[in-house]
Amino acid sequence: MIDIADASSTGTEWFKTIWAKVVKGACTGGMQFPQRVTSVMEKRTPADHTYYCFNLLEQGELSPSGDSHIFQVAIGEHLCAPANMVTTVDAELAARTGDFDVVADYDVFVSATCREGGLVKVHKNDDGTWFRTSFGFPWKRPYFIVDVPAGQDQSKAIRDGCKGADVQ
Structure with missing residues (x-):
């Protein structure tokens, strides 16, 4: 993640860095749909670029007695992403x-x-x-x-x- 966040987003450097990580199995492709996250932590790379680490959040509704109860559970998968890949619902x-x-x-x-x-x-x-x-x-x-x-x-x-x- 640090290598990707430190790579220049202009030109081909960023693409080559991501491709090298994907081929080595150190990085997966982008998520097709937006994911809810929790426990967001801002981090800095050695070159002082920002990236975020977080846990995926599972949400749902339970209706055991006809009343709707909303629950949120961190599903334990800890991921990190460059700052330009993380956004808020308000911004979207x-x-x-x-x-x-x-x-x-x-x-x-x-x-x-x-x-x-x-x-x-x-x-x-x-x-x-x-x-x-x-x-x-x-x-x-x-x-x-x-x-x-x-x-x-x-x-x-x-x-x-x-x-x-x-x-x-």
């Missing part, structure tokens, strides 16, 4: 534009994929108000909210959903 949500592509369009139901990841579905109530449910976002909570009131503008409802309005 702030960078979203809300652009989307409609994949299903009916009179009272629309489904759209967000260009920055995620899926938003909206359906119209009898009074013309849209309700939104968003999936596949970097959540601050380990669950999603169903049927968020989203006003009467379908496009705005989808764009706000793709910006992450329901997870902030």
